[in-house]
Amino acid sequence: MEDTTAEFSKDELATADHTLTHRVKVSVACKTDLGRIRENNEDKFEYFIPEDESTLAARGAVFVVCDGMGGHAAGQIASELTAKTFIDVYLNHTASSPQDAARAAVAAANRYVLDIGRQIPGRSGMGTTLSALIVWADRAITVQVGDSRIYRLRDGILEQLSVDHTFVEEQVRLGAMSRDDAEQSPYAHVLTRAVGVEESITPDVEERELKAGDVFLLCSDGLTNHVQDDEIRILLESSPSTAVWKLVNAALMDGGRDNVTALAVRIDSIEPV
Helix, strand or coil: CCCCCCCCCHHHCCCCCCCCCEEEEEEEEEEEECCCCCCCCCEEEEEECCCCHHHHHHHCEEEEEEEEECCCCHHHHHHHHHHHHHHHHHHHCCCCCHHHHHHHHHHHHHHHHHHHHHHCCCCCCCEECEEEEEEECCEEEEEEECCCEEEEEECCEEEECCCCCEHHHHHHHHCCCCHHHHHHCCCCCCECCCECCCCCCCCEEEEEECCCCCEEEEECHHHHCCCCHHHHHHHHCCCHHHHHHHHHHHHHHCCCCCCEEEEEEEEEEEEEC
16 A cells, blocks of 8 residues: 555544644555464554644654564454554544653553453453554654564665664663674563553653655564565665565565564655645
8 A cells, every 4th residue: 555545533633733834745555464374463554644734733644563462363453452542542632742642542552452351361461562653744753662663764774763672682782682692592572561461561752853755664573583674775765565565575585484564654745834
């Protein structure tokens, strides 16, 4: 899918009055695949691009990738619930700032998944990652929980904007483990944060400037386990539709041991109002 918008009722947006300051045109494309081994897809992507100016001014456009866990389809339920709840609460929350609305949306998704896991046999312990990009005025806001990733390609340079919430990544940051050892560790994918696992959760919420020509990639670890950053950089230089197809196919060609999801957002133009 590319250059696609969705409808949303202006009356459902319960936010303070905002004035649109920038018009941002984006191209977006998404692809997900079961992989070569898994029997069900626990990855989920969603996005919402408002058309009315009040919603654009207050919340901008939002893009989400989740990677569920839990077995017996519980991971699929967790990622579905989280993606939908995050977007719904983010758009409708009364907080004046997108950052506060995003934090509230993560908290709401966390409570929902945790409650469902406790109430329904077979779904105990389910959870999910959440990586979100919010394009708001001339700013990019990232929201991160877990080890799915958010990248930005700018002027030919690929940068990982998100930080993996894993045991080994924490060890690397503390200086207790080298990067090479971390990549080979059997604990490489042990999460330290996930939606729906604990009573409370603290997402990483960061704001950056937005530039025309930026390309963002949200992806599950089924992609990054197989495709190195150098190849990601090269493939992201294609159009969003071509990029996500080539990225997912590259992961499948390397073995496709997990579900694979890629969502690419290209900033085509930013015009002050």
